[in-house]
Amino acid sequence: MIDIHSHILPEMDDGSGNIQESIEMARKAVEQGITDIIATPHYIKGKYENDKEKVEEETRKLNQVLDEMDIPLKVWPGQEIRISDVLIDDYDNNKIMGLNASRYILLELPLNHVPRYMERLIYDLQMKRMTPIIAHPERNLEIIKNPQLLKELIWKGAYSQITAGSITGKFGWRTKRFSKFLVHSGLTHFIASDSHNVGNRGFQIREANKIIEKSFGKDAVNGFKENAENVLYGKRVKELLFH
Template structure:
Protein backbone atom coordinates (compact mmCIF):
# COMPACT_ATOMS: atom_id res chain seq x y z
CA UNK A 1 0.00 0.00 0.00
CA UNK A 2 1.20 3.50 -0.90
CA UNK A 3 0.63 6.67 1.12
CA UNK A 4 1.32 9.81 -0.88
CA UNK A 5 0.84 12.35 1.93
CA UNK A 6 2.26 12.03 5.44
CA UNK A 7 3.98 14.40 7.87
CA UNK A 8 6.49 11.81 8.96
CA UNK A 9 9.78 13.70 8.79
CA UNK A 10 11.77 14.42 11.97
CA UNK A 11 11.81 17.98 13.17
CA UNK A 12 9.98 19.50 10.20
CA UNK A 13 6.35 19.47 11.31
CA UNK A 14 4.38 19.16 14.54
CA UNK A 15 3.59 15.52 13.81
CA UNK A 16 7.22 14.43 13.95
CA UNK A 17 9.25 16.63 16.28
CA UNK A 18 12.18 14.24 16.49
CA UNK A 19 13.60 11.11 14.94
CA UNK A 20 12.15 8.70 17.50
CA UNK A 21 8.61 9.88 16.78
CA UNK A 22 9.24 9.45 13.06
CA UNK A 23 10.48 5.90 13.59
CA UNK A 24 7.38 5.05 15.62
CA UNK A 25 5.19 6.45 12.86
CA UNK A 26 7.09 4.39 10.30
CA UNK A 27 6.56 1.20 12.34
CA UNK A 28 2.86 1.96 12.58
CA UNK A 29 2.62 2.50 8.82
CA UNK A 30 4.48 -0.73 8.06
CA UNK A 31 2.22 -2.65 10.46
CA UNK A 32 -0.76 -1.40 8.45
CA UNK A 33 0.66 -2.76 5.21
CA UNK A 34 2.11 0.51 3.92
CA UNK A 35 5.49 0.02 2.26
CA UNK A 36 6.04 3.47 0.72
CA UNK A 37 5.26 6.95 2.01
CA UNK A 38 5.77 10.34 0.43
CA UNK A 39 6.78 12.72 3.20
CA UNK A 40 4.98 16.02 2.70
CA UNK A 41 5.99 18.57 5.34
CA UNK A 42 4.23 21.92 5.17
CA UNK A 43 5.91 24.61 3.12
CA UNK A 44 5.13 28.29 2.59
CA UNK A 45 2.74 28.60 5.52
CA UNK A 46 2.97 31.36 8.12
CA UNK A 47 4.61 28.82 10.42
CA UNK A 48 6.67 26.47 8.23
CA UNK A 49 9.38 26.88 5.60
CA UNK A 50 10.68 23.46 4.57
CA UNK A 51 12.53 23.93 1.33
CA UNK A 52 13.73 21.26 -1.06
CA UNK A 53 17.20 20.69 0.41
CA UNK A 54 15.90 20.47 3.99
CA UNK A 55 13.35 17.84 2.99
CA UNK A 56 15.85 15.78 0.99
CA UNK A 57 18.29 15.70 3.90
CA UNK A 58 15.59 14.73 6.40
CA UNK A 59 14.32 11.96 4.11
CA UNK A 60 17.86 10.60 3.76
CA UNK A 61 18.37 10.58 7.54
CA UNK A 62 15.08 8.86 8.21
CA UNK A 63 15.58 6.18 5.54
CA UNK A 64 19.01 5.44 6.97
CA UNK A 65 17.48 4.91 10.40
CA UNK A 66 14.67 2.75 9.01
CA UNK A 67 17.21 0.47 7.31
CA UNK A 68 19.13 0.18 10.58
CA UNK A 69 15.87 -0.73 12.38
CA UNK A 70 14.86 -3.18 9.60
CA UNK A 71 11.54 -1.40 9.17
CA UNK A 72 10.14 -2.32 5.73
CA UNK A 73 9.15 1.19 4.71
CA UNK A 74 10.68 3.59 2.17
CA UNK A 75 10.14 7.32 2.58
CA UNK A 76 10.13 9.50 -0.52
CA UNK A 77 10.46 13.30 -0.67
CA UNK A 78 7.67 15.80 -1.21
CA UNK A 79 6.04 18.91 0.18
CA UNK A 80 2.55 20.11 0.98
CA UNK A 81 2.84 23.59 -0.51
CA UNK A 82 0.46 26.30 0.67
CA UNK A 83 -0.62 28.12 -2.45
CA UNK A 84 0.89 31.55 -3.02
CA UNK A 85 0.20 33.96 -5.83
CA UNK A 86 3.41 33.63 -7.82
CA UNK A 87 3.84 29.89 -7.31
CA UNK A 88 2.61 28.90 -10.74
CA UNK A 89 4.35 31.58 -12.80
CA UNK A 90 7.59 29.61 -12.90
CA UNK A 91 7.74 26.54 -10.68
CA UNK A 92 11.03 26.86 -8.80
CA UNK A 93 12.48 23.34 -8.47
CA UNK A 94 15.44 24.69 -6.50
CA UNK A 95 13.02 25.38 -3.62
CA UNK A 96 9.87 23.39 -4.36
CA UNK A 97 9.48 19.64 -4.68
CA UNK A 98 7.29 17.58 -6.92
CA UNK A 99 6.12 14.36 -5.27
CA UNK A 100 9.01 11.88 -5.23
CA UNK A 101 10.97 14.29 -7.45
CA UNK A 102 9.39 12.85 -10.60
CA UNK A 103 8.74 16.31 -12.05
CA UNK A 104 5.02 15.58 -12.45
CA UNK A 105 2.75 15.89 -9.40
CA UNK A 106 2.65 18.91 -7.07
CA UNK A 107 0.75 18.68 -3.79
CA UNK A 108 -0.90 22.02 -2.99
CA UNK A 109 -2.88 23.11 0.04
CA UNK A 110 -5.63 25.72 0.18
CA UNK A 111 -6.36 27.75 3.32
CA UNK A 112 -9.11 26.13 5.38
CA UNK A 113 -11.65 28.92 5.00
CA UNK A 114 -10.96 30.37 1.56
CA UNK A 115 -9.97 29.66 -2.00
CA UNK A 116 -7.61 32.44 -3.12
CA UNK A 117 -8.80 34.30 -6.23
CA UNK A 118 -5.66 33.31 -8.15
CA UNK A 119 -6.07 29.54 -7.64
CA UNK A 120 -7.57 28.88 -11.07
CA UNK A 121 -4.69 30.73 -12.74
CA UNK A 122 -2.18 28.86 -10.58
CA UNK A 123 -3.64 25.50 -11.67
CA UNK A 124 -3.59 26.62 -15.31
CA UNK A 125 0.00 27.87 -15.12
CA UNK A 126 1.25 24.68 -13.45
CA UNK A 127 -0.53 22.59 -16.08
CA UNK A 128 1.01 24.52 -18.97
CA UNK A 129 4.45 23.81 -17.48
CA UNK A 130 3.73 20.09 -17.46
CA UNK A 131 2.89 19.70 -13.77
CA UNK A 132 -0.26 18.13 -12.35
CA UNK A 133 -1.47 19.85 -9.16
CA UNK A 134 -3.08 17.68 -6.48
CA UNK A 135 -5.34 19.58 -4.08
CA UNK A 136 -4.86 18.22 -0.57
CA UNK A 137 -7.96 17.53 1.55
CA UNK A 138 -10.52 19.69 -0.32
CA UNK A 139 -13.20 18.10 1.87
CA UNK A 140 -11.98 20.32 4.72
CA UNK A 141 -12.14 23.60 2.82
CA UNK A 142 -15.23 25.56 3.81
CA UNK A 143 -15.64 27.30 0.44
CA UNK A 144 -15.61 23.96 -1.39
CA UNK A 145 -18.01 22.41 1.12
CA UNK A 146 -20.41 25.31 0.55
CA UNK A 147 -19.98 25.23 -3.24
CA UNK A 148 -18.60 21.93 -4.63
CA UNK A 149 -18.64 23.41 -8.12
CA UNK A 150 -15.43 25.20 -7.15
CA UNK A 151 -13.65 21.85 -6.95
CA UNK A 152 -15.46 20.54 -10.02
CA UNK A 153 -14.07 23.39 -12.12
CA UNK A 154 -10.55 22.85 -10.77
CA UNK A 155 -10.74 19.15 -11.69
CA UNK A 156 -12.13 19.89 -15.15
CA UNK A 157 -9.20 22.29 -15.66
CA UNK A 158 -6.57 19.67 -14.87
CA UNK A 159 -6.22 19.44 -11.08
CA UNK A 160 -6.57 16.26 -9.04
CA UNK A 161 -7.83 16.00 -5.48
CA UNK A 162 -6.75 13.88 -2.54
CA UNK A 163 -9.11 12.93 0.27
CA UNK A 164 -7.74 12.26 3.75
CA UNK A 165 -8.27 8.76 5.13
CA UNK A 166 -9.53 9.97 8.51
CA UNK A 167 -12.10 12.15 6.73
CA UNK A 168 -13.64 9.00 5.26
CA UNK A 169 -13.56 7.13 8.58
CA UNK A 170 -15.44 9.88 10.41
CA UNK A 171 -12.61 10.87 12.73
CA UNK A 172 -12.78 14.46 11.48
CA UNK A 173 -16.52 14.74 11.99
CA UNK A 174 -19.79 13.68 10.40
CA UNK A 175 -20.04 16.61 8.00
CA UNK A 176 -16.54 16.02 6.64
CA UNK A 177 -17.23 12.28 6.27
CA UNK A 178 -20.45 12.86 4.32
CA UNK A 179 -18.82 15.37 2.02
CA UNK A 180 -15.80 13.10 1.45
CA UNK A 181 -18.10 10.25 0.48
CA UNK A 182 -19.88 12.55 -1.96
CA UNK A 183 -16.58 13.56 -3.56
CA UNK A 184 -15.74 9.89 -4.05
CA UNK A 185 -19.18 9.09 -5.48
CA UNK A 186 -18.97 11.98 -7.96
CA UNK A 187 -15.42 11.06 -9.08
CA UNK A 188 -14.09 14.31 -7.66
CA UNK A 189 -11.44 12.53 -5.56
CA UNK A 190 -8.57 10.71 -7.21
CA UNK A 191 -6.50 9.29 -4.36
CA UNK A 192 -6.75 8.57 -0.64
CA UNK A 193 -3.83 9.49 1.64
CA UNK A 194 -3.27 9.51 5.37
CA UNK A 195 -2.14 13.10 6.06
CA UNK A 196 -0.74 11.42 9.19
CA UNK A 197 0.65 13.83 11.78
CA UNK A 198 1.12 11.73 14.90
CA UNK A 199 1.11 8.13 16.04
CA UNK A 200 -1.79 8.64 18.49
CA UNK A 201 -3.96 11.13 16.61
CA UNK A 202 -4.14 11.82 12.89
CA UNK A 203 -2.52 8.46 12.17
CA UNK A 204 -2.56 6.47 8.91
CA UNK A 205 -6.05 4.84 8.78
CA UNK A 206 -5.70 3.86 5.11
CA UNK A 207 -7.06 0.34 5.45
CA UNK A 208 -10.15 1.56 7.31
CA UNK A 209 -10.70 4.29 4.72
CA UNK A 210 -10.57 1.81 1.85
CA UNK A 211 -13.05 -0.43 3.69
CA UNK A 212 -15.40 2.52 3.94
CA UNK A 213 -15.13 3.23 0.22
CA UNK A 214 -15.73 -0.44 -0.68
CA UNK A 215 -19.13 -0.21 0.99
CA UNK A 216 -20.20 2.54 -1.42
CA UNK A 217 -18.31 1.96 -4.66
CA UNK A 218 -17.65 -0.95 -7.01
CA UNK A 219 -14.47 -2.99 -6.72
CA UNK A 220 -12.90 -1.65 -9.92
CA UNK A 221 -13.13 1.95 -8.72
CA UNK A 222 -11.63 1.14 -5.32
CA UNK A 223 -8.79 -0.69 -7.07
CA UNK A 224 -8.24 2.33 -9.28
CA UNK A 225 -7.88 4.63 -6.27
CA UNK A 226 -5.12 2.37 -4.96
CA UNK A 227 -3.41 2.16 -8.35
CA UNK A 228 -3.51 5.96 -8.63
CA UNK A 229 -1.29 6.18 -5.56
CA UNK A 230 1.29 3.93 -7.23
CA UNK A 231 1.15 5.98 -10.42
CA UNK A 232 1.59 9.25 -8.53
CA UNK A 233 4.60 7.85 -6.69
CA UNK A 234 6.16 6.83 -10.00
CA UNK A 235 5.25 9.99 -11.88
CA UNK A 236 2.91 8.20 -14.28
CA UNK A 237 -0.43 9.50 -15.53
CA UNK A 238 -3.38 8.19 -13.56
CA UNK A 239 -6.64 6.86 -14.95
CA UNK A 240 -9.31 9.56 -14.86
CA UNK A 241 -13.05 8.99 -14.53
CA UNK A 242 -15.39 11.68 -15.81
CA UNK A 243 -16.41 13.79 -12.78
CA UNK A 244 -19.99 14.86 -12.15
CA UNK A 245 -21.32 17.89 -10.32
CA UNK A 246 -22.65 17.56 -6.81
CA UNK A 247 -26.21 18.83 -6.87
CA UNK A 248 -26.71 21.81 -4.60
CA UNK A 249 -29.79 20.26 -2.97
CA UNK A 250 -27.52 17.63 -1.46
CA UNK A 251 -25.52 20.20 0.46
CA UNK A 252 -27.98 20.28 3.35
CA UNK A 253 -26.92 16.77 4.21
CA UNK A 254 -23.35 17.92 4.85
CA UNK A 255 -24.50 20.45 7.42
CA UNK A 256 -26.26 18.02 9.76
Protein backbone atom coordinates in the same frame (compact mmCIF):
# COMPACT_ATOMS: atom_id res chain seq x y z
CA MET B 1 0.30 0.13 -0.60
CA ILE B 2 1.52 3.65 -1.16
CA ASP B 3 0.72 6.72 0.93
CA ILE B 4 1.28 9.99 -0.95
CA HIS B 5 0.72 12.47 1.91
CA SER B 6 2.37 12.32 5.36
CA HIS B 7 4.20 14.43 7.92
CA ILE B 8 6.55 11.64 8.94
CA LEU B 9 9.82 13.60 8.77
CA PRO B 10 10.90 14.74 12.25
CA GLU B 11 10.98 18.36 13.43
CA MET B 12 9.89 19.90 10.16
CA ASP B 13 6.38 21.13 10.91
CA ASP B 14 3.38 20.20 13.09
CA GLY B 15 3.93 16.52 12.24
CA SER B 16 6.45 14.16 13.85
CA GLY B 17 8.17 15.89 16.78
CA ASN B 18 11.35 13.80 16.82
CA ILE B 19 13.04 10.79 15.28
CA GLN B 20 11.49 8.38 17.80
CA GLU B 21 8.03 9.48 16.76
CA SER B 22 8.98 9.09 13.08
CA ILE B 23 10.10 5.52 13.78
CA GLU B 24 6.82 4.80 15.59
CA MET B 25 4.89 6.29 12.69
CA ALA B 26 6.86 4.11 10.27
CA ARG B 27 5.91 1.02 12.33
CA LYS B 28 2.25 2.03 12.25
CA ALA B 29 2.46 2.56 8.49
CA VAL B 30 3.88 -0.95 8.01
CA GLU B 31 1.03 -2.36 10.16
CA GLN B 32 -1.38 -0.68 7.75
CA GLY B 33 0.24 -2.46 4.80
CA ILE B 34 2.06 0.64 3.56
CA THR B 35 5.34 -0.12 1.80
CA ASP B 36 6.15 3.34 0.43
CA ILE B 37 5.32 6.72 1.88
CA ILE B 38 5.86 10.17 0.45
CA ALA B 39 7.02 12.60 3.13
CA THR B 40 5.18 15.86 2.52
CA PRO B 41 6.16 18.38 5.19
CA HIS B 42 4.36 21.70 5.01
CA TYR B 43 5.92 24.39 2.88
CA ILE B 44 4.38 27.66 4.07
CA LYS B 45 6.16 30.94 3.46
CA GLY B 46 7.27 32.56 6.73
CA LYS B 47 6.13 29.56 8.80
CA TYR B 48 7.49 26.24 7.58
CA GLU B 49 10.08 26.90 4.89
CA ASN B 50 10.96 23.27 4.24
CA ASP B 51 12.55 23.60 0.84
CA LYS B 52 13.33 20.83 -1.62
CA GLU B 53 16.96 20.41 -0.56
CA LYS B 54 16.09 20.12 3.14
CA VAL B 55 13.31 17.59 2.48
CA GLU B 56 15.59 15.44 0.33
CA GLU B 57 18.29 15.47 3.01
CA GLU B 58 15.87 14.61 5.84
CA THR B 59 14.28 11.86 3.75
CA ARG B 60 17.68 10.32 3.12
CA LYS B 61 18.43 10.39 6.88
CA LEU B 62 15.11 8.79 7.85
CA ASN B 63 15.52 6.06 5.25
CA GLN B 64 18.92 5.27 6.70
CA VAL B 65 17.50 4.91 10.22
CA LEU B 66 14.61 2.72 9.03
CA ASP B 67 17.03 0.59 7.07
CA GLU B 68 19.27 0.12 10.11
CA MET B 69 16.24 -0.88 12.18
CA ASP B 70 14.95 -3.29 9.53
CA ILE B 71 11.63 -1.47 9.24
CA PRO B 72 10.31 -2.30 5.75
CA LEU B 73 9.17 1.16 4.73
CA LYS B 74 10.67 3.33 2.02
CA VAL B 75 10.31 7.10 2.34
CA TRP B 76 10.27 9.38 -0.71
CA PRO B 77 10.57 13.16 -0.77
CA GLY B 78 7.73 15.60 -1.38
CA GLN B 79 6.05 18.68 0.07
CA GLU B 80 2.58 19.95 0.86
CA ILE B 81 2.75 23.46 -0.54
CA ARG B 82 0.43 26.19 0.71
CA ILE B 83 -0.64 28.14 -2.34
CA SER B 84 0.65 31.70 -2.61
CA ASP B 85 1.20 34.31 -5.28
CA VAL B 86 4.93 33.53 -5.27
CA LEU B 87 4.53 29.77 -5.76
CA ILE B 88 5.74 29.88 -9.35
CA ASP B 89 8.83 31.88 -8.30
CA ASP B 90 9.53 29.26 -5.64
CA TYR B 91 9.25 26.56 -8.30
CA ASP B 92 11.60 28.43 -10.62
CA ASN B 93 14.06 28.88 -7.73
CA ASN B 94 14.05 25.13 -6.98
CA LYS B 95 12.51 25.61 -3.53
CA ILE B 96 9.52 23.37 -4.21
CA MET B 97 9.10 20.06 -5.96
CA GLY B 98 6.58 17.49 -7.12
CA LEU B 99 5.82 14.30 -5.18
CA ASN B 100 8.93 12.16 -5.48
CA ALA B 101 10.13 14.73 -8.02
CA SER B 102 7.29 13.76 -10.38
CA ARG B 103 5.11 16.23 -12.24
CA TYR B 104 2.43 15.87 -9.53
CA ILE B 105 2.61 18.71 -7.03
CA LEU B 106 0.63 18.62 -3.77
CA LEU B 107 -1.09 21.93 -3.00
CA GLU B 108 -2.83 23.05 0.16
CA LEU B 109 -5.62 25.62 0.04
CA PRO B 110 -6.42 27.91 2.94
CA LEU B 111 -9.11 26.23 5.10
CA ASN B 112 -11.83 28.84 4.70
CA HIS B 113 -11.83 29.79 1.01
CA VAL B 114 -10.56 29.13 -2.51
CA PRO B 115 -8.50 32.11 -3.66
CA ARG B 116 -9.60 33.51 -7.01
CA TYR B 117 -6.06 33.17 -8.42
CA MET B 118 -6.30 29.37 -8.11
CA GLU B 119 -7.35 28.80 -11.74
CA ARG B 120 -4.50 30.96 -12.95
CA LEU B 121 -2.09 29.06 -10.70
CA ILE B 122 -3.22 25.72 -12.15
CA TYR B 123 -2.64 27.12 -15.64
CA ASP B 124 0.80 28.51 -14.75
CA LEU B 125 1.82 25.14 -13.25
CA GLN B 126 0.58 23.33 -16.35
CA MET B 127 2.77 25.63 -18.42
CA LYS B 128 5.68 24.23 -16.37
CA ARG B 129 4.39 20.70 -17.16
CA MET B 130 3.26 20.26 -13.55
CA THR B 131 -0.10 18.82 -12.46
CA PRO B 132 -1.56 20.05 -9.16
CA ILE B 133 -3.13 17.71 -6.63
CA ILE B 134 -5.38 19.59 -4.22
CA ALA B 135 -4.99 18.20 -0.69
CA HIS B 136 -8.11 17.50 1.37
CA PRO B 137 -10.71 19.61 -0.52
CA GLU B 138 -13.34 18.01 1.74
CA ARG B 139 -12.17 20.26 4.58
CA ASN B 140 -12.29 23.56 2.67
CA LEU B 141 -15.27 25.59 3.85
CA GLU B 142 -15.97 27.23 0.50
CA ILE B 143 -15.84 23.91 -1.38
CA ILE B 144 -18.19 22.34 1.19
CA LYS B 145 -20.69 25.12 0.51
CA ASN B 146 -20.17 25.03 -3.23
CA PRO B 147 -18.65 21.78 -4.61
CA GLN B 148 -18.94 23.22 -8.11
CA LEU B 149 -15.76 25.19 -7.28
CA LEU B 150 -13.80 21.96 -6.97
CA LYS B 151 -15.40 20.60 -10.13
CA GLU B 152 -14.17 23.65 -12.04
CA LEU B 153 -10.61 23.22 -10.74
CA ILE B 154 -10.71 19.57 -11.79
CA TRP B 155 -12.03 20.51 -15.23
CA LYS B 156 -8.99 22.78 -15.52
CA GLY B 157 -6.80 19.73 -14.95
CA ALA B 158 -6.17 19.50 -11.20
CA TYR B 159 -6.60 16.29 -9.19
CA SER B 160 -7.73 16.00 -5.61
CA GLN B 161 -6.80 13.90 -2.59
CA ILE B 162 -9.11 13.06 0.30
CA THR B 163 -7.73 12.33 3.75
CA ALA B 164 -8.41 8.79 5.01
CA GLY B 165 -9.63 10.13 8.37
CA SER B 166 -12.31 12.15 6.57
CA ILE B 167 -13.74 8.90 5.18
CA THR B 168 -13.65 7.16 8.55
CA GLY B 169 -15.45 9.97 10.36
CA LYS B 170 -12.48 11.35 12.29
CA PHE B 171 -13.41 14.90 11.29
CA GLY B 172 -17.13 14.41 11.96
CA TRP B 173 -20.10 12.94 10.11
CA ARG B 174 -20.55 15.96 7.84
CA THR B 175 -16.99 15.64 6.52
CA LYS B 176 -17.53 11.90 6.13
CA ARG B 177 -20.74 12.40 4.15
CA PHE B 178 -19.18 15.09 1.98
CA SER B 179 -16.08 12.95 1.32
CA LYS B 180 -18.25 10.08 0.12
CA PHE B 181 -20.15 12.52 -2.07
CA LEU B 182 -16.84 13.63 -3.66
CA VAL B 183 -15.84 10.00 -4.31
CA HIS B 184 -19.28 9.27 -5.76
CA SER B 185 -19.07 12.35 -8.00
CA GLY B 186 -15.66 11.40 -9.40
CA LEU B 187 -14.15 14.54 -7.90
CA THR B 188 -11.28 12.82 -6.17
CA HIS B 189 -8.38 10.67 -7.33
CA PHE B 190 -6.46 9.73 -4.18
CA ILE B 191 -6.94 8.65 -0.59
CA ALA B 192 -3.94 9.42 1.63
CA SER B 193 -3.27 9.50 5.36
CA ASP B 194 -2.02 13.07 5.95
CA SER B 195 -0.65 11.41 9.10
CA HIS B 196 0.96 13.78 11.60
CA ASN B 197 1.72 11.54 14.59
CA VAL B 198 0.99 8.23 16.30
CA GLY B 199 -1.88 9.73 18.28
CA ASN B 200 -5.00 11.41 17.01
CA ARG B 201 -3.66 12.08 13.49
CA GLY B 202 -2.59 8.59 12.44
CA PHE B 203 -2.98 6.63 9.20
CA GLN B 204 -6.44 5.04 8.93
CA ILE B 205 -6.00 4.16 5.25
CA ARG B 206 -6.91 0.52 5.84
CA GLU B 207 -10.04 1.56 7.72
CA ALA B 208 -10.96 4.07 5.01
CA ASN B 209 -10.47 1.43 2.32
CA LYS B 210 -12.92 -0.89 4.10
CA ILE B 211 -15.56 1.83 4.04
CA ILE B 212 -14.86 2.65 0.40
CA GLU B 213 -15.09 -1.02 -0.53
CA LYS B 214 -18.43 -1.32 1.21
CA SER B 215 -19.87 1.78 -0.42
CA PHE B 216 -18.25 1.73 -3.86
CA GLY B 217 -16.78 -1.77 -4.34
CA LYS B 218 -13.35 -3.32 -4.61
CA ASP B 219 -12.61 -1.56 -7.92
CA ALA B 220 -12.76 1.78 -6.14
CA VAL B 221 -10.16 0.72 -3.57
CA ASN B 222 -7.94 -0.65 -6.31
CA GLY B 223 -8.39 2.51 -8.39
CA PHE B 224 -7.18 4.71 -5.54
CA LYS B 225 -4.27 2.36 -4.82
CA GLU B 226 -3.21 2.35 -8.48
CA ASN B 227 -3.36 6.13 -8.67
CA ALA B 228 -1.08 6.49 -5.64
CA GLU B 229 1.35 4.15 -7.41
CA ASN B 230 1.05 6.17 -10.61
CA VAL B 231 2.08 9.31 -8.71
CA LEU B 232 5.06 7.68 -7.03
CA TYR B 233 6.34 6.41 -10.36
CA GLY B 234 5.36 9.49 -12.36
CA LYS B 235 2.80 7.62 -14.49
CA ARG B 236 -0.54 8.78 -15.76
CA VAL B 237 -3.29 9.20 -13.14
CA LYS B 238 -6.71 7.71 -13.95
CA GLU B 239 -10.10 9.38 -13.64
CA LEU B 240 -12.21 7.39 -11.19
CA LEU B 241 -15.98 7.09 -11.37
CA PHE B 242 -17.95 4.82 -9.06
CA HIS B 243 -21.69 4.53 -8.61
